[in-house]
Amino acid sequence: MASRVYIIPLWLRLWHWTNAALMILLMASGFSLHFSDPDLPLIRFDIARTIHNVSGIALTVLYMAYLVWNTVSGNWRQYVPAASELISGLNAQNAYVASGIFKGAPPPTVPTPEKKFNVLQQATYLLVMYVAMPFLIVTGIAFFFPELAPEQLFGMDGLLPLAVAHYVIGFLLTLFLLGHIYMGTMGTTALAGFKMMITGWHDEHPGHAGQPPDRTGASPTSPTEGGKRA
Amino acid sequence: MVLIGGGSAAAQTATKVEPAEIERIRRANAQCLDCHSEAGLNAITRPDVNKADLAGRLVDPEAFLKSNHANVECVACHxxxxxxFPHAEAAKQQINNCDECHTRQFLRIEDQFLKSVHAKKAEEQPGSFTCITCHDPHVFLKASHFSTTRQAVRQDNAMCLQCHASDERFAQLSKAPLPDLQKIHAWLPNTPLHWAAVRCVECHTPVPQSILSHEILPAERAEKNCVACHSVNSTLRVRLYRHLVEEERETVGFINSVILNEAYVIGATRNRYLDMAFGLVAAVVVGGIALHGLARFVAGLKRRRRDG
Incomplete structure (x- = not known):
């Protein structure tokens, strides 16, 4: 019997989708600015600039709010992988992606209110939210005031290191977004993850109700255990 | 070896000047600078010199020696x-016009100038707008002779600002009030940065066929399309960076790196190797996702068929 668990509170969902919308605007406008071509304008340069600036400022404010929310609510703990689970958890996740999913095996872990993320998610989100995002925002803000950049740095324009760093991190986050959306289809069903991020509720695997997931936080993580549940 | 433009032929095809000749020119010019320089003015004790008048006729020897005319004798023009001394009364009327030496350039420049917004001012007040209104012959250095484009930008923009930032000078040539440059350029993002990085003429001249045009465009016809510069085919390649690009083409044939040494221009100075690497990585990721998704789909179909 399928059951539902409430996992993602409203503030987290609102933050997630606002963040997603801003990131998509930033990626589209950033792509358009970087690969600007008068013959093939994705978004007109001046419009893309405005979109990028406004979204960038909004993202910075949102990120600050997120830091506060995440700290105050204690949600930040969700991002820290347990050292004991790191290797086994990553192995289980990799085995699922590389093989289990093709055999119809259930995911090695399912989200619970106590442990929303699997180890791969924890490690990735920790890097994305606490390393890449600050880096992106700081280079973005610095880029916002190009007149303050040194005229020359190491024999090159002073803006160059900032611009390249911003571009590299923006690119990596674009790859993350692609992977994130795709991994979103790897839940108990292809849409379960998306539904959960909209409603806050997680529907457990409709096809394997025999063994409900452990909600104590110690979800089954090994592919063999997961396999048993299939 | 030094290249100069000392006479009609010389200004058109740069000519080598022997060190001894340079020495002679510098000595001859030093005689003029004995009075026509700040130091000269301060040292003068002759009672028959009108010091107030002389103060308006000084040359900065340092700037002059860095200028295009450094190795031209004062008397080549004067x-x-x-x-x-005293100089002949009529002497001032006999200063050579620039076209005495720059004949060939004039053939090209004249048509451009006549179409320029400045030519209209010259029509209204004949003789009011000449070469030296913009180009101070004792200071001017061709943009390509600067070691960085920023220096060239500073000099060239200062030429425009002589009038366009001075009510007094602007009023000498125009009856209209001096437009507020900040206000009329408010549409241009990061205006101070643009003004430090590119020349007014980058936008206020038509895209040149060969070298920068002397047809200065009025505000309404000036370039306002960002991607004219902010794109891989940036017109800065034929304007500000023309000289650098030409040099680079001979050696590496990769324009972006040379512009990168001077300025980061969004859309124009992207590193193509980084872009290619990212394109490849993105293709691998998208391809990998597509393949994985397809394999999941096929595996799912097989499972469903097997399970009935």
Whole structure:
């Protein structure tokens, strides 16, 4: 019997989708600015600039709010992988992606209110939210005031290191977004993850109700255990 | 070896000048600078010199020696009547026009100038707008002779600002009030940065066929399309960076790196190797996702068929 668990509170969902919308605007406008071509304008340069600036400022404010929310609510703990689970958890996740999913095996872990993320998610989100995002925002803000950049740095324009760093991190986050959306289809069903991020509720695997997931936080993580549940 | 433009032929095809000749020119010019320089003015004790008048006729020897005309004798332009003091009354009327030396350039420049917004001012007040209104012959250095484009930008923009930032000078040539440059350029993002990084003429001249045009465009016809510069085919390649690009083409044939040494221009100075690497990585990721998704789909179909 399928059951539902409430996992993602409203503030987290609102933050997630606002963040997603801003990131998509930033990626589209950033792509358009970087690969600007008068013959093939994705978004007109001046419009893309405005979109990028406004979204960038909004993202910075949102990120600050997120830091506060995440700290105050204690949600930040969700991002820290347990050292004991790191290797086994990553192995289980990799085995699922590389093989289990093709055999119809259930995911090695399912989200619970106590442990929303699997180890791969924890490690990735920790890097994305606490390393890449600050880096992106700081280079973005610095880029916002190009007149303050040194005229020359190491024999090159002073803006160059900032611009390249911003571009590299923006690119990596674009790859993350692609992977994130795709991994979103790897839940108990292809849409379960998306539904959960909209409603806050997680529907457990409709096809394997025999063994409900452990909600104590110690979800089954090994592919063999997961396999048993299939 | 030094290249100069000392006479008609010389200004058109740069000519080598022997060190001894340079030495002679510098000595001859030093005689003029004995009075026509700040130091000269301060040292003068002769009672028959009108110091107030002389103060308006000074040359900065340092700037002059860095200028395009560094190795041109003063008397090449200030032709006659200046060897003796007091100088001949009519001497000032006999200063050579620029086209005496720059004949070939004039053939090209004249048409451009006549179409320029400045030519209209010259029509309204004949003789009011000449080469030296913009180009101070004692200071001017061709943009390509600067070691960085920023220096060239500073010099060239200062030429425009002589009038366009001075009510007094602007009023000498125009009856209209001096437009507020900040206000009329408010549409241009990061205006101070643009002004430090590119020249006014980058936008206020038509895209040149060969070298920068002297057709200065009025505000309404000036370039306002960001991607004219902010794109891989940036017109800065034929404007500000023309000289650098030409040099680079001979050696590496990769324009972006040379512009990168000077300025980061969004959309124009992207590193193509980084872009290619990212394109490849993105293709691998998208391809990998597509393949994985397809394999999941096929595996799912097989499972469903097997399970009935």
């Amino acid at each position: 032709v006659t009547g200046f060897k003796e």
